[in-house]
Amino acid sequence: MSADLAETFAGCVGRFSAELEHAWLMNEPTADDLQGRRLTFISLLEASMPKGNARDILSVRIESKLAHASLLTAATFERNSELSHAAKVSAAAYLSACEMLILDG
Numbered sequence: 001m002s003a004d005l006a007e008t009f010a011g012c013v014g015r016f017s018a019e020l021e022h023a024w025l026m027n028e029p030t031a032d033d034l035q036g037r038r039l040t041f042i043s044l045l046e047a048s049m050p051k052g053n054a055r056d057i058l059s060v061r062i063e064s065k066l067a068h069a070s071l072l073t074a075a076t077f078e079r080n081s082e083l084s085h086a087a088k089v090s091a092a093a094y095l096s097a098c099e100m101l102i103l104d105g
Contacts, residue, residue, distance in 0.1 A: 009045040010057045012098035014064030016041055019095065022072045040102060068094060 016038035023031040049057055071094075074087035 006045060006048040006050060006053065006057055007060045008101070009041055009048055010060040011064040012041040012101065013038060013045055014061040014066075015068040015091075015094055015098060017061075018065045018068035018072060019091075022069065022076070026076070037099075041098065044102070 016034055020031060020034040020038055022028075023034050045057070045061075068091060071087045071091040075084055075091055078084040078087060
């Protein structure tokens with residue numbers, strides 16, 4: 001399997017992890033669906049991860065989670081409505097790109 005594919009899935013795991021934690025924080029009803037998506041991407045990541053590349057993959061996962069969490073924080077708490085909207089749109093676009101990778105998305 002390609003390391004690029006594993007990195008793509010790792011990025012999606014990180015993003016869905018951030019979305020899930022944000023949903024828990026904000027008490028949103030979407031948490032169960034987000035948990036399911038996160039688990040789907042974890043399975044895809046595990047199936048595609050090359051041997052000996054765990055550290056790099058974990059780094060991608062963490063960096064993606066932190067970047068996505070920053071977008072969600074800005075989308076939720078930024079007082080400038082243009083910046084808030086831009087962060088919300090960006091976060092949604094990243095998740096949409098992940099969703100397009102799976103058949104039932």
